[in-house]
Amino acid sequence: MDLSIMEKVVVQGDLSSLKPEERLIYYTKVCESVGLNPLTKPFDYLKLDGKLVLYAKRDATDQLRKIHKISITITSRERIGDVYCVTARGTTQDGRADESIGAVSLMKEEKIWDEMRRCKVPTGNILPLTADELANAIMKAETKAKRRVTLSLSGLGMMDESEIETIEGAERIEVGELAQSNNQVQKKSSSDSAASNPDSKTTENKGKKNNSGGKPSSSNPKNSGEVYKMLDMATGTSPGGVTFAKLKVVNVGTGEESIVLANTAETLDQVNAISNNMQFKLDFEMSNGFKIVKSIQLVGEAA
Numbered sequence: 001m002d003l004s005i006m007e008k009v010v011v012q013g014d015l016s017s018l019k020p021e022e023r024l025i026y027y028t029k030v031c032e033s034v035g036l037n038p039l040t041k042p043f044d045y046l047k048l049d050g051k052l053v054l055y056a057k058r059d060a061t062d063q064l065r066k067i068h069k070i071s072i073t074i075t076s077r078e079r080i081g082d083v084y085c086v087t088a089r090g091t092t093q094d095g096r097a098d099e100s101i102g103a104v105s106l107m108k109e110e111k112i113w114d115e116m117r118r119c120k121v122p123t124g125n126i127l128p129l130t131a132d133e134l135a136n137a138i139m140k141a142e143t144k145a146k147r148r149v150t151l152s153l154s155g156l157g158m159m160d161e162s163e164i165e166t167i168e169g170a171e172r173i174e175v176g177e178l179a180q181s182n183n184q185v186q187k188k189s190s191s192d193s194a195a196s197n198p199d200s201k202t203t204e205n206k207g208k209k210n211n212s213g214g215k216p217s218s219s220n221p222k223n224s225g226e227v228y229k230m231l232d233m234a235t236g237t238s239p240g241g242v243t244f245a246k247l248k249v250v251n252v253g254t255g256e257e258s259i260v261l262a263n264t265a266e267t268l269d270q271v272n273a274i275s276n277n278m279q280f281k282l283d284f285e286m287s288n289g290f291k292i293v294k295s296i297q298l299v300g301e302a303a
Contacts, residue, residue: 102144
């Protein structure tokens with residue numbers, strides 16, 4: 001292993017430079033150093049501040065509590081403003097003791113469904129938690145406190161999974177996503193090396209040109225040249241403030257009906273120019289499951 005890479009891992013805690021087999025070795029060594037079984041997957045990967053790091057899962061804290069015979073007592077539960085706090089005290093058989101706090105917010109940001117974006121968007125309003133949400137928050141605060149004091153007494157200076165959702169920019173990374181990321185890096189390296197060798201690139205292009213008979217390749221949009229007619233139209237504004245037009249159109253050639261959305265000033269003007277029985281060519285693209293209009297070209301009146 002490159003010493004510079006090893007330095008990043010040991011000093012900075014960044015695992016992104018390691019190969020999959022090197023990460024596996026590091027993962028196993030960390031587990032062995034604290035007596036955990038790596039087959040139970042006690043840790044997982046987290047992307048934070050541009051670094052790939054490990055965080056402890058429930059499997060880790062449960063095993064550590066048993067290994068080190070940690071006894072935990074809740075010493076206080078209190079509400080401070082809009083925050084609920086639980087303090088947990090942990091002790092080991094050799095007399096060591098420590099305390100940690102688990103805190104959760106009792107307020108939430110209001111979000112409503114945005115049809116255009118196909119996701120919930122914040123409205124800017126802050127609301128109190130519902131009864132079920134409050135119950136879950138109280139239990140989460142206790143869980144946080146217990147797990148944090150367990151990690152502290154076990155000598156593991158890493159985050160617990162219950163803390164991740166409150167840290168801005170933290171992103172859980174699955175092993176499959178890591179493999180995909182490595183493949184992308186390898187492809188980028190291959191393309192960079194090809195770019196640095198223009199002779200091989202020229203030869204490759206010549207081969208492609210000969211195979212195609214010297215004609216440039218062309219690709220047409222799937223809906224290019226198809227003529228449509230508007231059946232119905234409605235306008236609205238999304239919660240995010242985006243004005244849109246929802247069109248129900250029919251393909252004149254196939255009779256297939258579909259829904260398309262126009263959400264730019266240019267396409268909205270083009271929609272307004274469509275009159276009854278007028279036919280038009282429609283160019284659209286798929287985005288978040290919606291057909292978003294890119295352009296409309298008027299053809300003429302229907303026969």
